Structures are given as structure tokens and as C-alpha cells.
Amino acid sequence: MLSKNNSIVLSKLKYREYDLIVKCYTQQRGVVSYLLKGVLKSKKGLSKTVYYQALSQLQIEESYKPNQTLHFIKEVKFSYIYKSLHTNIYKSSIVFFLAEILSNVLKEEEQNEGLYEFITVALQYLDNEDQFSNFHLLFLLKLTRYLGFQPENIDNNYTYFNLESGIFESSNNGIYSISGSNLTLLKRLLGINFDALNSIKINAIQRQEFLNMLLYYFELHLGSFKKPKSLQVLNEVFH
Structure with missing residues (x-):
């Protein structure tokens, strides 16, 4: 199920060789963990890691399935850009x-x-x-x-x-x-x-x-x- 959700980045952890697991506190679902597949593999993917700095405020389009441990982010942008x-x-x-x-x-x-x-x-x-x-x-x-x-x-x-x-x-x-x-x-x-x-x-x-x-x-x-x-x-x- 695709849906939009606002979130605050709590932590990120390298998973396998090129993946990240990002834990967020979200407006709609509380604490949610997302798997970012291959984000460390290419320059294009690496550029996206700027979104996942500590306590960044994001608006995400997520693929969320109840009863799963890890979910997926389809699109991401800042909901507030820190100065x-x-x-x-x-x-x-x-x-x-x-x-x-x-x-x-x-x-x-x-x-x-x-x-x-x-x-x-x-x-x-x-x-x-x-x-x-x-x-x-x-x-x-x-x-x-x-x-x-x-x-x-x-x-x-x-x-x-x-x-x-x-x-x-x-x-x-x-x-x-x-x-x-x-x-x-x-x-x-x-x-x-x-x-x-x-x-x-x-x-x-x-x-x-x-x-x-x-x-x-x-x-x-x-x-x-x-x-x-x-x-x-x-x-x-x-x-």
C-alpha cells in the first residue's frame, strides 16, 4: 500500500554491502523502520543519503505493509529544510x-x-x-x-x-x-x-x-x- 507520511529520522544503519536501514518517527504510525535497497551502490543513490541525517524532517511516499518489520520508501523530500x-x-x-x-x-x-x-x-x-x-x-x-x-x-x-x-x-x-x-x-x-x-x-x-x-x-x-x-x-x- 502506497501512502504519504511525514517523518523524523532517528537513526540509520548500514545493512549488507549497499543497503541502509533507517528508523523514523512518523506522524501517522509512530516508529517505523525502512529498508533502502542499494542506496550506497551508486553516486545517484549516495546523493539520497543526505535526506537521512539525524532528525531530518521528511515527507515520504512509503510502501507500508502491516505486520512487516521493514518497509520501503518510494519517494522522499524535505518537509522542513534546516538552515x-x-x-x-x-x-x-x-x-x-x-x-x-x-x-x-x-x-x-x-x-x-x-x-x-x-x-x-x-x-x-x-x-x-x-x-x-x-x-x-x-x-x-x-x-x-x-x-x-x-x-x-x-x-x-x-x-x-x-x-x-x-x-x-x-x-x-x-x-x-x-x-x-x-x-x-x-x-x-x-x-x-x-x-x-x-x-x-x-x-x-x-x-x-x-x-x-x-x-x-x-x-x-x-x-x-x-x-x-x-x-x-x-x-x-x-x-
């Missing part, structure tokens, strides 16, 4: 990091319009923004809403946040309770949208500490979550 995401070294480090995160946490093969729109709009914001060093922190925090473990019960009077329960509390309940600067930053980020990120002023050490806390939060709530390999590169770029 800086793949050419700015700082932005591209964020892109590879978030692509690895999304490839890890997105599993559902079903439509989720809200999540798809969140990802596309957020990436377009990053593409057009000049100050973005804290973008990935807010992106991950907002992503928790769609994954089912958004921090709850926020109140500025609470002096602790429990990473295990995802709830703000008035007392320290052990190894999962955080306080201090991480708690302050968490409350601030929960109260803003991307267009207010410039109001957040933190240094590289604070950024890394908060990111490590967020990744631990993901680990606690997603049993299959793995710390991304691209984390070290991200930290080095923004150090």
Missing part, C-alpha cells in the same frame, strides 16, 4: 545526542500527533535560535510529559524532588531526593517554554550536573533506557 542544525557544530552535537535519546525511548508503533508536533516544532526552534546551550535540558524535561513521567505536584514551597516517584516533597526521602541548585533549575525549567530559555543562566558544570540528573531520572522510569554514547561529545563541546 543550521547539521552545519553548526554546537547544534549538531545536540542533534546527535537527542537523536540517540529519541531512538532509545520511542518504541510505540502508533500515531501520537502531540508528540510528533512537539519534536518537529522544537527542532525548528533550535534551527532558528542563536542562544541554545540549554535547549537539550528543556527538551528532555518536556519529553517526559509524552513518556508518562513528567514531574508532578510542583510547588515553590517544596524543598526536595523525588526522582523515583517524580513528585516534589517537603522532606528528604533518601538517595532519590534532590535539592539545591538542581531543584531550583528544575522548577525554573518546568515553568517556561523554549522562547524563554534565554532567561536561564548557568555555567557548564551546572549544565552537566543537571543533565546527569535528568538522564538518571530517565533510567529510573524507563527500564530499557541506556545512557547515550554521544553524551561525552556533547559535554566536551559545551564545556
Whole structure:
């Protein structure tokens, strides 16, 4: 069955000698994997690989058959052309990091319009923004809403946040309770949208500490979550 579908590229993997397997998050079907046969064999085919860079936003004509593991792309074009995401070294480090995160946490093969729109709009914001060093922190925090473990019960009077329960509390309940600067930053980020990120002023050490806390939060709530390999590169770029 041929149909049109919008998609975001999550990952690509060389398969056999000349093929690629591309995993996408699609607007209509959630996570879908496509087999691109012979795309690495010719110059014409190689030119098409530019479409499949990390987090590219595409409009595809797909050959989709239910109950199959791999599907096929008949035609492809950009639904949004990035101006800086793949050419700015700082932005591209964020892109590879978030692509690895999304490839890890997105599993559902079903439509989720809200999540798809969140990802596309957020990436377009990053593409057009000049100050973005804290973008990935807010992106991950907002992503928790769609994954089912958004921090709850926020109140500025609470002096602790429990990473295990995802709830703000008035007392320290052990190894999962955080306080201090991480708690302050968490409350601030929960109260803003991307267009207010410039109001957040933190240094590289604070950024890394908060990111490590967020990744631990993901680990606690997603049993299959793995710390991304691209984390070290991200930290080095923004150090």
C-alpha cells in the first residue's frame, strides 16, 4: 500500500554491502523502520543519503505493509529544510545526542500527533535560535510529559524532588531526593517554554550536573533506557 507520511529520522544503519536501514518517527504510525535497497551502490543513490541525517524532517511516499518489520520508501523530500542544525557544530552535537535519546525511548508503533508536533516544532526552534546551550535540558524535561513521567505536584514551597516517584516533597526521602541548585533549575525549567530559555543562566558544570540528573531520572522510569554514547561529545563541546 502506497501512502504519504511525514517523518523524523532517528537513526540509520548500514545493512549488507549497499543497503541502509533507517528508523523514523512518523506522524501517522509512530516508529517505523525502512529498508533502502542499494542506496550506497551508486553516486545517484549516495546523493539520497543526505535526506537521512539525524532528525531530518521528511515527507515520504512509503510502501507500508502491516505486520512487516521493514518497509520501503518510494519517494522522499524535505518537509522542513534546516538552515543550521547539521552545519553548526554546537547544534549538531545536540542533534546527535537527542537523536540517540529519541531512538532509545520511542518504541510505540502508533500515531501520537502531540508528540510528533512537539519534536518537529522544537527542532525548528533550535534551527532558528542563536542562544541554545540549554535547549537539550528543556527538551528532555518536556519529553517526559509524552513518556508518562513528567514531574508532578510542583510547588515553590517544596524543598526536595523525588526522582523515583517524580513528585516534589517537603522532606528528604533518601538517595532519590534532590535539592539545591538542581531543584531550583528544575522548577525554573518546568515553568517556561523554549522562547524563554534565554532567561536561564548557568555555567557548564551546572549544565552537566543537571543533565546527569535528568538522564538518571530517565533510567529510573524507563527500564530499557541506556545512557547515550554521544553524551561525552556533547559535554566536551559545551564545556
